[in-house]
Amino acid sequence: MRLTILGGYLGSGKTTWLRHQLHAGAFGRVHVVVNEAAEIPVDDALLGGTEGPTVLAGGCVCCTAGADLVKALRQLCDRRSQSDDPSQRLERVILETSGLADPAPIVALLQADPILTRHIVISDIIVAVDAAHGLAQLAAEPLGRRQVEAADRLILTKLDAADPAEVARLQLTLRTLNPGAALSGAVMGSATTLPAPPIGTRPADLPALVGGEPAPLLPVRLSLGNDPDWSALGVWLSALLHARGDEIVRVKGVVRTPAGRLLLQTVRKVVQPPEILPTDDSRDGLDNGIVVIGRGFDQNDLRLSFQHFTGVAQT
Ligand SMILES: [Zn+2]
Structure with a gap:
């Protein structure tokens, strides 16, 4: 359900x-x-x-x-x-x-x-x-x-x-x-329909909240290559969430497996059980890739760490 x-x-x-x-x-x-x-x-x-x-x-x-x-x-x-x-x-x-x-x-x-x-x-x-x-x-x-x-x-x-x-x-x-x-x-x-914001529009400067203003969230897209290594991905992801869980707000990925396309998601530190997607569901166009959304880390460091673990070159 x-x-x-x-x-x-x-x-x-x-x-x-x-x-x-x-x-x-x-x-x-x-x-x-x-x-x-x-x-x-x-x-x-x-x-x-x-x-x-x-x-x-x-x-x-x-x-x-x-x-x-x-x-x-x-x-x-x-x-x-x-x-x-x-x-x-x-x-x-x-x-x-x-x-x-x-x-x-x-x-x-x-x-x-x-x-x-x-x-x-x-x-x-x-x-x-x-x-x-x-x-x-x-x-x-x-x-x-x-x-x-x-x-x-x-x-x-x-x-x-x-x-x-x-x-x-x-x-x-x-x-x-x-x-x-x-x-x-x-x-x-x-x-x-949402009108496109006029050129020159700027996001609001949100004031600092109690406890200090958090850095902006940034998405990092990572490629899993053509033949994803599920266990390497799992190890990397749990290591990431253990080490930097407070800074990772969301992870979402689609991994091709022999059983079908698997949707992988986390909200904060919680990993949801993977779900097999219907074949016609091309969610966000993600395929053999994951998106990590978080703050407080360098996007390049994240790519390098992922590349190191999975052996898949990140561009
Ligand atoms: Zn409540």
């Missing part, structure tokens, strides 16, 4: 976006789990037309209420295993997180559960960013930055309510914080 984690700061428009996506049938046979820590309770009817929602209230699943999430997901796994008709089986769970949640500890929590790791693949982390208020939130809130950094997909919501110059600056700021994420726009939950 696939799990989509939907995050975003308080009031970022997650529910509106999700409702429209569900209505458009974007997620197949899906069960929605909503976590409300600080928000006013959702009207269940908002998410009508799908199974659920399971509402987890009274605590945030990234910290205080993690056990509730594990329990709810285990129940969904059980129900799926007991269903006789494969055509009716649940395909996906969407977890709409509380606006206070950091996606990374949720990933860590699920990966630490022996039952969930066998039944659930975290397929994507989608983070909604309010087009009008995103810059202010990023400037003031470490949490807002952590959410953005954890995303595979960033969705700028409420584009119709935002000043175009602010949206342009926000786009460039998000690119700086998370160069690897796909960026798109939405109005009332429907996808809309």
